[in-house]
Amino acid sequence: MSQVTQAPLGRPPVALAPTQPVSLNINGEAHTLQIAPWTTLLDALREYLDLTGTKKGCDHGQCGACTVLVDGKRVNSCLSLAVMHEDSHIQTIEGLGTEDKLSPLQQAFIDHDAFQCGYCTPGQICSAQGLINEGKAKTEAQVRELMSGNVCRCGAYSNILSAVMEVLNNEGLIIEDKGWSAGATKPDMAPVEPPKK
Numbered sequence: 054m055s056q057v058t059q060a061p062l063g064r065p066p067v068a069l070a071p072t073q074p075v076s077l078n079i080n081g082e083a084h085t086l087q088i089a090p091w092t093t094l095l096d097a098l099r100e101y102l103d104l105t106g107t108k109k110g111c112d113h114g115q116c117g118a119c120t121v122l123v124d125g126k127r128v129n130s131c132l133s134l135a136v137m138h139e140d141s142h143i144q145t146i147e148g149l150g151t152e153d154k155l156s157p158l159q160q161a162f163i164d165h166d167a168f169q170c171g172y173c174t175p176g177q178i179c180s181a182q183g184l185i186n187e188g189k190a191k192t193e194a195q196v197r198e199l200m201s202g203n204v205c206r207c208g209a210y211s212n213i214l215s216a217v218m219e220v221l222n223n224e225g226l227i228i229e230d231k232g233w234s235a236g237a238t239k240p241d242m243a244p245v246e247p248p249k250k
């Protein structure tokens with residue numbers, strides 16, 4: 054059943070701001086928000102629906118922390134107005150898996166220790182899910198390139214890459230194996246034997 058949310062949670066309604074009803078389908082649930090037409094999708098999620106898994110990093114389209122899926126495609130929610138998505142299916146990190154049944158990417162991020170502070174992680178996982186949906190990344194280099202919009206300030210990139218590559222490989226989407234998995238020894242990193250005397 055659709056719920057009407059009229060003000061940012063925990064705050065009084067914004068005085069004098071012209072608002073309009075906006076209907077959104079988020080993680081399979083219908084919501085109607087009474088919001089100003091310039092409300093970003095990110096603010097609608099965080100401030101009106103308490104879906105704070107989606108993070109606000111730069112708020113300028115530079116970091117990818119706010120990545121969500123709109124009809125399966127990656128979108129920086131800080132750069133997109135909520136009112137533009139009335140006919141869309143929006144998926145956030147809260148909708149990818151459950152505590153009892155994590156999505157393959159969520160599980161892989163845990164298995165590969167692919168985060169430190171975790172602030173970028175929801176965006177990384179949503180972006181990786183979008184990458185899988187696109188089906189364009191076939192090599193490690195392409196994964197690096199196509200995930201480059203998601204910044205990790207902790208520098209957990211190598212483990213993030215391992216997690217994403219594992220899922221892509223399990224889905225049969227990778228055509229090139231460069232020894233990406235955690236603990237694998239890359240050919241160019243093999244230990245050099247000391248010269249014999």
Ligand code: FES
Nearest residue numbers: 110111112117131
């Ligand atoms: S918060 Fe949207 S790209 Fe940084």
Ligand code: FES
Nearest residue numbers: 169173205206207
């Ligand atoms: S894990 Fe801290 S920003 Fe990525």
